[in-house]
Amino acid sequence: xxxxxxxxxxxxxxxxxxxxxxxxxxxxxxxxxxxxxxxxxxxxxxxxxxxxxxxxxxxxxxxxxxxxxxxxxxxxxxxxxxxxxxxxxxxxxxxxxxxxxxxxxxxxxxxxxxxxxxxxxxxxxxxxxxxxxxxxxxxxxxxxxxxxxxxxxxxxxxxxxxxxxxxxxxxxxxxxxxxxxxxxxxxxxxxxxxxxxxxxxxxxxxxxxx
Amino acid sequence: xxxxxxxxxxxxxxxxxxxxxxxxxxxxxxxxxxxxxxxxxxxxxxxxxxxxxxxxxxxxxxxxxxxxxxxxxxxxxxxxxxxxxxxxxxxxxxxxxxxxxxxxxxxxxxxxxxxxxxxxxxxxxxxxxxxxxxxxxxxxxxxxxxxxxxxxxxxxxxxxxxxxxxxxxxxxxxxxxxxxxxxxxxxxxxxxxxxxxxxxxxxxxxxxxxxxxxxxxxxxxxxxxxxxxxxxxxxxx
Numbered sequence: 001x002x003x004x005x006x007x008x009x010x011x012x013x014x015x016x017x018x019x020x021x022x023x024x025x026x027x028x029x030x031x032x033x034x035x036x037x038x039x040x041x042x043x044x045x046x047x048x049x050x051x052x053x054x055x056x057x058x059x060x061x062x063x064x065x066x067x068x069x070x071x072x073x074x075x076x077x078x079x080x081x082x083x084x085x086x087x088x089x090x091x092x093x094x095x096x097x098x099x100x101x102x103x104x105x106x107x108x109x110x111x112x113x114x115x116x117x118x119x120x121x122x123x124x125x126x127x128x129x130x131x132x133x134x135x136x137x138x139x140x141x142x143x144x145x146x147x148x149x150x151x152x153x154x155x156x157x158x159x160x161x162x163x164x165x166x167x168x169x170x171x172x173x174x175x176x177x178x179x180x181x182x183x184x185x186x187x188x189x190x191x192x193x194x195x196x197x198x199x200x201x202x203x204x205x206x207x208x209x210x
Numbered sequence: 211x212x213x214x215x216x217x218x219x220x221x222x223x224x225x226x227x228x229x230x231x232x233x234x235x236x237x238x239x240x241x242x243x244x245x246x247x248x249x250x251x252x253x254x255x256x257x258x259x260x261x262x263x264x265x266x267x268x269x270x271x272x273x274x275x276x277x278x279x280x281x282x283x284x285x286x287x288x289x290x291x292x293x294x295x296x297x298x299x300x301x302x303x304x305x306x307x308x309x310x311x312x313x314x315x316x317x318x319x320x321x322x323x324x325x326x327x328x329x330x331x332x333x334x335x336x337x338x339x340x341x342x343x344x345x346x347x348x349x350x351x352x353x354x355x356x357x358x359x360x361x362x363x364x365x366x367x368x369x370x371x372x373x374x375x376x377x378x379x380x381x382x383x384x385x386x387x388x389x390x391x392x393x394x395x396x397x398x399x400x401x402x403x404x405x406x407x408x409x410x411x412x413x414x415x416x417x418x419x420x421x422x423x424x425x426x427x428x429x430x431x432x433x434x435x436x437x438x439x440x441x442x443x444x445x446x447x
Contacts, residue, residue: 013274021283059270086273088308089328091322107277108304111284150348152383178436184396184440188387192348197228 004031005122010042010048010068011035011057011084016107020055023111030118036209039063043071051079055105057093058085066099073100080121093128103127149192158185164207212316241407259290259316260361263313268307276304316363325351325386330383341374341399342346342381349388353445362395362443363384365420368440369397372413377401377437390425395441404432417441 007030011017017035033051036042037196040062046054047174054072058065081101083096093104103121105114106129117127151159154175161171168186172179186201195201280300286295314326325347332345354362366384373382379401387394404414414430417439421428426443 002315015277015278016274019278019285021342022282022285059274086269086304086308087317089312089317089331091326092318095318107274108280108301127416150223152344152346152385154383176433177438178429178431179433180429181440184394188385188396189387190396191387 005029005053006031006033006049006051007053007055007118008033008045008051008062009035009055010037010039012037012060013053013057020114023114027115030115039065039068039071042068043075044077046072046076048074048080053080053082054116055118056101057107058083058087058096062102065190066095067144069096069099071102080124082117082121082127088129094101097126104129137168151189151192154190155185155192157161158182159189159205159210162186163210240379240441254278254361255357256271256424258357260370262267262315262319265311265317268310268314268316273304273307273311276300276307280304313367315350318382319360323352324354324363325362328384328386331412335370335374340373341377343370344381344383345385346383347386347388348424351386353388353393360447361420362393365417366395366397368413368417368420369395373399373401373437375413376404378434392442392444395439397439398436400436403434404430404437427445 004027007022007024008151009017009032009153011020021032024032033049034045036045038061042054042056042061056065056072060068063071065085068085072079072081080102081100082105083090083101084105084107085096086107087093088106095207103117103126105117105127109117120127157175158171161174166174168179168182171177172182175182175186190196190201193201193204195204225254261418279429280297283293283300285299316322316331319327328347329345332343335341335343366386370382370384373379377399381400381401382397382399385394386397387396421443426441427441428441431438
């Protein structure tokens with residue numbers, strides 16, 4: 001006693017709680033101190049039991065998980081909170097992180113990952129789902145400036161063809177696009193580079209040595 | 211003489227009545243147009259509310275139950291290979307429920323801005339799909355109300371679905387460019403083009419009707435080198 005991590009679970013899903021209980025029953029490191037069925041109940045329980053870690057379902061009646069998280073972090077900053085969710089969306093995870101969550105678990109988590117996350121968060125680490133880095137450069141054009149201006153690969157091609165002096169008609173034939181598409185690309189390039197007329201565009205191409 | 215006078219008076223009378231009818235007809239036509247717009251709006255709002263409800267029920271109830279079943283099963287017999295097959299199937303089912311419900315309505319739609327939602331959407335597609343999506347936005351966003359944003363989201367995801375399902379493309383670029391007066395949506399792919407029998411398919415019709423609803427216009431160009439779809443939607447005054 002006293003050695004085990006004291007855990008409070010907040011979830012309104014009975015079957016899920018039973019699953020958690022069966023997994024954590026007689027576990028050497030973790031002990032379920034209490035269970036709350038909604039955010040309001042959770043705040044009362046936490047006030048009384050002062051647990052080490054709270055497993056908090058995002059989707060709950062009365063006060064939802066993210067709201068409850070805010071209160072918890074404001075009033076009991078030292079208590080670690082792991083969000084439980086069926087949502088794997090980056091912006092939901094980010095929101096939880098921004099509001100001070102220490103960890104984030106998907107509800108279909110494996111037993112071993114669940115226990116590891118509880119342990120790590122208890123030790124003061126953050127545990128969030130791993131994300132693949134999304135950003136990728138433009139193949140072919142490595143010009144940092146163009147990338148910063150949000151120029152797409154196709155727009156880069158159009159810039160190159162403008163430089164060689166091709167007309168819209170010639171570009172549309174060469175790139176197998178409609179004239180309207182070429183015109184739209186030109187318009188978008190001007191908008192993105194904040195240029196007002198074709199002369200400025202030409203000047204831009206030359207002075208940036210594209 | 212009397213007859214002529216009478217004829218003139220009656221003619222004026224008829225002309226007056228005619229003009230009255232004409233004005234009445236125009237007024238009714240105008241009202242009908244307003245009614246039609248309102249009905250469409252209501253229809254869309256009801257449909258979206260229903261989608262949201264189904265998406266949440268699917269995700270929270272069914273998704274939650276699947277997670278619970280997994281949680282319960284995991285503790286039954288550790289190392290049992292038959293059970294781990296079942297757990298694998300449960301994971302697959304959870305993933306299916308998630309993607310179906312997110313297609314119906316992206317989670318936290320009303321609290322999240324369109325740029326982030328779409329960026330997230332394409333990230334997920336790029337992590338699993340066969341088409342490489344490049345998603346670009348430029349200009350100042352948040353110029354639409356949430357219903358219109360949802361409409362734009364639907365246009366973009368319908369365009370994306372078409373690319374995924376029919377284009378055989380390996381790469382696609384989706385752009386939202388916010389101009390001073392309008393939003394331009396541009397979708398380009400390097401696929402095989404729209405087959406003639408699909409060019410009036412349901413997907414394109416859906417896109418067309420949503421663009422119409424927003425009072426925008428759309429231009430489609432397609433050949434064996436790929437497809438470019440450009441839609442422009444004005445901001446509401």
